[in-house]
Amino acid sequence: MALLVQKYGGTSVGTIDRIKAVAEKIAGYRDRGNDMVIVVSAMSGETNRLTALAKEIDPAIRGRELDVLLTTGEQVTIALLTTALHQLGYDAVSYTGGQVKILTDNSHNKARILSIDSINIKRDLSAGNIVVVAGFQGVDEKGNITTLGRGGSDTTGVALAAALKADECQIFTDVDGVYTTDPRVVAEARRLDKITFEEMLEMASLGSKVLQIRAVEFAGKYDVPLRVLSSFEDGEGTLITSDINEDDSVEQAVISGIAFNRDEAQLTINGVPDTPGVAFQILGPISEANIEVDMILQNIGADGTTDFTFTVHRNDYDVALSVLKEMAEKLGAREASGNSKINKLSIVGVGMRSHAGIASRMFEILAQEGINILMISTSEIKISVVVEEKYLELGVRALHDGFDLAEDKDE
Numbered sequence: 001m002a003l004l005v006q007k008y009g010g011t012s013v014g015t016i017d018r019i020k021a022v023a024e025k026i027a028g029y030r031d032r033g034n035d036m037v038i039v040v041s042a043m044s045g046e047t048n049r050l051t052a053l054a055k056e057i058d059p060a061i062r063g064r065e066l067d068v069l070l071t072t073g074e075q076v077t078i079a080l081l082t083t084a085l086h087q088l089g090y091d092a093v094s095y096t097g098g099q100v101k102i103l104t105d106n107s108h109n110k111a112r113i114l115s116i117d118s119i120n121i122k123r124d125l126s127a128g129n130i131v132v133v134a135g136f137q138g139v140d141e142k143g144n145i146t147t148l149g150r151g152g153s154d155t156t157g158v159a160l161a162a163a164l165k166a167d168e169c170q171i172f173t174d175v176d177g178v179y180t181t182d183p184r185v186v187a188e189a190r191r192l193d194k195i196t197f198e199e200m201l202e203m204a205s206l207g208s209k210v211l212q213i214r215a216v217e218f219a220g221k222y223d224v225p226l227r228v229l230s231s232f233e234d235g236e237g238t239l240i241t242s243d244i245n246e247d248d249s250v251e252q253a254v255i256s257g258i259a260f261n262r263d264e265a266q267l268t269i270n271g272v273p274d275t276p277g278v279a280f281q282i283l284g285p286i287s288e289a290n291i292e293v294d295m296i297l298q299n300i301g302a303d304g305t306t307d308f309t310f311t312v313h314r315n316d317y318d319v320a321l322s323v324l325k326e327m328a329e330k331l332g333a334r335e336a337s338g339n340s341k342i343n344k345l346s347i348v349g350v351g352m353r354s355h356a357g358i359a360s361r362m363f364e365i366l367a368q369e370g371i372n373i374l375m376i377s378t379s380e381i382k383i384s385v386v387v388e389e390k391y392l393e394l395g396v397r398a399l400h401d402g403f404d405l406a407e408d409k410d411e
C-alpha cells in the first residue's frame with residue numbers, strides 16, 4: 001500500500017466522459033489498496049476562456065481579481081470529479097487551495113507556495129476518503145486567493161507530495177511521458193524511461209511545457225519521486241530522478257533532449273557609446289519596467305561604440321521596445337530596434353560535460369539546413385540558439401535527426 005499524489009491535466013478532465021474515466025482510473029488505484037490524493041486542473045481551454053473574458057473588460061488585467069476569476073476553473077473540476085467518485089461508490093472529498101490550506105506569498109498570478117497544512121487531508125485519508133484538491137491555487141496570509149502561474153497544477157501536485165511524504169507524485173497528461181522533444185513537433189521523438197532533475201529543469205526552463213519549472217525545482221529540492229504518465233493509456237511513463245546510476249550514465253546519450261521556446265522576442269540597441277556602466281544603463285530601466293531579460297549579447301566595441309542585444313518574453317516586447325527607444329535617445333545611440341518573430345532552440349544533456357565538440361556539431365547541423373543563428377548562449381549542460389521563427393520546426397527536426405535522438409541507446 002502506498003500514498004500516491006496524482007495530478008490530472010486539463011485535457012484529461014476536458015469533458016464529462018473524461019472526468020468519469022479519470023474517476024474509474026483513480027478507483028482502480030484505490031482498489032489496489034493505495035491512499036489517494038488527487039490534484040486536478042481546470043477543463044482544457046477553461047483558463048484561457050476565463051482570461052479572454054476578463055480581457056474584454058480590461059485588456060491589461062492582472063493581480064487579485066484575475067486570480068479570483070481563474071481559480072473558479074479548478075473549483076469546477078474538483079466538484080465534478082468528487083461527484084463522479086461518489087457515483088462509483090467511493091468516499092471522496094474536495095478542497096480548494098484555500099480550504100487545504102495552501103499558503104502562498106502574495107504575488108498574484110505567480111505566487112509561490114510557502115507551506116501546506118496537511119491536517120485535514122491526513123484526517124480524511126485515515127477515514128478512507130479519496131482527497132481531491134484544486135490545482136494552481138492557494139491563499140496568502142490575509143486570505144486573498146492566489147494562483148501559481150500557468151501550468152501551476154503540476155506544482156500543487158509536487159508540493160502536496162512533499163508535504164505528505166507521498167511515495168510518488170504522478171503527473172497524468174495527454175502524452176505518455178517526457179520525450180526527447182515535443183512529440184507534436186517531431187513524430188519520431190522517443191519517450192525517455194528516466195531523466196535527471198537537472199536535465200528536466202533545463203528542459204522546462206527552456207520551454208518544454210510538459211512540466212512547470214517550479215514543480216521540477218520543488219521535486220528536486222525535496223527529493224519527491226516524480227513521474228509523467230498518460231491519462232489515456234497504461235504504461236511506465238518517465239521517471240524524473242536524481243538516481244541515474246553509473247551504468248545508465250555510461251549508456252546515456254550525450255544529448256537527452258531538445259527544447260524550444262516560441263515566446264521570446266529580441267531587442268537591439270546599436271551604436272551605444274562604449275563606456276563602463278553601459279549595460280547597466282540599458283538594462284536598469286528594463287528591469288524597472290518589471291521585464292525579465294533572458295539572453296544578453298554585447299559586441300566588442302569598435303570606434304568607441306558598441307551594439308547590445310537581448311531577449312525578453314514576447315508579451316513584454318512592446319513595452320521593452322519603447323523603453324529602449326527612450327534609452328537610445330538619452331545615450332545618443334544610433335538606433336533601437338527589435339524582432340518579435342524569433343524563437344529559442346536548445347539542446348540539453350548532462351553528457352555534454354564530458355564531451356567536446358557538441359556546440360560545433362549543433363552549428364554544423366543548423367548550417368546544413370541554411371538556418372542562420374542570431375544569438376548563442378551556453379551553460380554546462382545546454383546550448384541555446386536564437387533563430388528566426390520560420391526555421392523553428394525545421395531546426396528542431398534537423399537537430400533531433402543529427403544527434404540520433406530517435407534511436408534507443410539502451411538497446
Ligand code: ADP
Binds near residue numbers: 010151210
Ligand atoms: P496538461 O494539460 O496535462 O498539464 P500540458 O499541455 O501542460 O498538459 O503538457 C503536455 C504537453 O507538453 C504535451 O501535449 C506536449 O505537446 C508538450 N511537450 C513539450 N515538450 C515535451 C516533451 N519533451 N515531452 C513530452 N511532451 C512535451
Ligand code: ASP
Binds near residue numbers: 047073136150153
Ligand atoms: N489551469 C491552469 C492553466 O491552464 C493551471 C494548470 O492547468 O496547471 O495554466
Ligand code: MG
Binds near residue numbers: 151154209210211212
Ligand atoms: Mg501542464
